[in-house]
Amino acid sequence: MAATAALASTPFQGHAMHADPADIQIDIRNVGKVYGTKGQDNAVIALDGVTLKIRRGEFISLLGPSGCGKSTLLGIVAGFQAATSGQILQDGRPITKPGPSRTVVFQDYALFGWMTVQQNIEFGLKAKGMPKAQRAEIARALVATVHLTGFENKYPHEMSGGMKQRAAIARALAPDPDILLMDEPFGALDAQTRVLLQEEIARISSDAGKTVIFVTHGIDEAVFLADRVVVMSPRPGRVREEVLVPLPRPRTAEMRSDPWFVSTVNDLWETLKPEWQKGE
Numbered sequence: 001m002a003a004t005a006a007l008a009s010t011p012f013q014g015h016a017m018h019a020d021p022a023d024i025q026i027d028i029r030n031v032g033k034v035y036g037t038k039g040q041d042n043a044v045i046a047l048d049g050v051t052l053k054i055r056r057g058e059f060i061s062l063l064g065p066s067g068c069g070k071s072t073l074l075g076i077v078a079g080f081q082a083a084t085s086g087q088i089l090q091d092g093r094p095i096t097k098p099g100p101s102r103t104v105v106f107q108d109y110a111l112f113g114w115m116t117v118q119q120n121i122e123f124g125l126k127a128k129g130m131p132k133a134q135r136a137e138i139a140r141a142l143v144a145t146v147h148l149t150g151f152e153n154k155y156p157h158e159m160s161g162g163m164k165q166r167a168a169i170a171r172a173l174a175p176d177p178d179i180l181l182m183d184e185p186f187g188a189l190d191a192q193t194r195v196l197l198q199e200e201i202a203r204i205s206s207d208a209g210k211t212v213i214f215v216t217h218g219i220d221e222a223v224f225l226a227d228r229v230v231v232m233s234p235r236p237g238r239v240r241e242e243v244l245v246p247l248p249r250p251r252t253a254e255m256r257s258d259p260w261f262v263s264t265v266n267d268l269w270e271t272l273k274p275e276w277q278k279g280e
C-alpha cells in the first residue's frame, strides 16, 4: 500500500490527541480567517476551520498549494494578525500579539541592512536591556551554531543568500524562543544551499528542543524535516491530511533515498499535482 495512503488514514489530530494535554504547546482551534468583509465580493476566505494540536518540541511542516493560507496561519500563530473565528492557544493561553517566545524566519531574511551579523543577532537582546557582555556571549554561541564564525562583522550585502539566512536563523534563536516559525525560509536559495540548510535546521531545532512550524512548497523538504507533515487543502485552507514521519533523528542525507521517504514524496506529489497544476 502506498505509504501516504496508509499514513493519511491516521486522523490528523490523532498523533497529538494521544499526547498528554500538558505536552500540547500550540492548540489551533477551528481557526478561520477572512480578508475583507465577509459576504462582500472582495472577501477572501483564506482559512476555514483549521484545527491542529502541536506538541512541545514537534517539527511540523505545513505543505500546500500556493494561496491555501499557510502564511496566514503562521502569521496568526506569530500574533501578527488575528483570526476571524476560532483561537490559537500557546500553553493554554490565547495568542493575541507577537512575543519573544515565538520568533519568525522569513524567506527574504528580513535582516537589518545597516547592522552587522553580530548586531542583527543581538538586536532583540539589546532591546530587552540585556548587558553587552551577555548578549555578545549568546551571539558568539549562535554564530558558531549556524556556522558563521569569522563573519560576525559582515553586513548583509556582503554575504550570500545562504549566509544571510543563517544569520536570520541565529537572530530568531537569540531570544531563546519556545517556538520557531519559518515561512519558506529556503525558498530563495539555490538547490545545494537549500539542502545544506535543511540538514542544519533539522539539527539545530532538534538539539535546541524547539517547536517548529515550517511553511514550504517543497514536498521533499517538508518530509525530510518534519515529525509530521500537515497538508492543507486549496483555499479556503483546511487541514486535509497528515503524514507522520518515522525517520529517526538526526536526519541525514542518506535518508532521502530511504524507500519510505521516496515513496512518501512520490505519493504526496501525486496527491498535490492536480492542485499545483491548477495554481500555475
Ligand SMILES: Nc1ncnc2c1ncn2[C@@H]1O[C@H](COP(=O)(O)OP(=O)(O)OP(=O)(O)O)[C@@H](O)[C@H]1O
Binding pocket: 035, 036, 044, 045, 046, 064, 065, 066, 067, 068, 069, 070, 071, 072, 073, 217, 235
Ligand atoms: N492582506 C491580505 N488581504 C487580502 N487577501 C490576502 C491578504 N493576505 C493574503 N491574502 C489572500 O489569502 C489567501 C491566502 O494567502 P497566504 O499568503 O496565506 O497563502 P500561502 O499558502 O502562504 O500562499 P503562498 O504559498 O503562495 O505563499 C490568498 O488568496 C491571498 O491572496
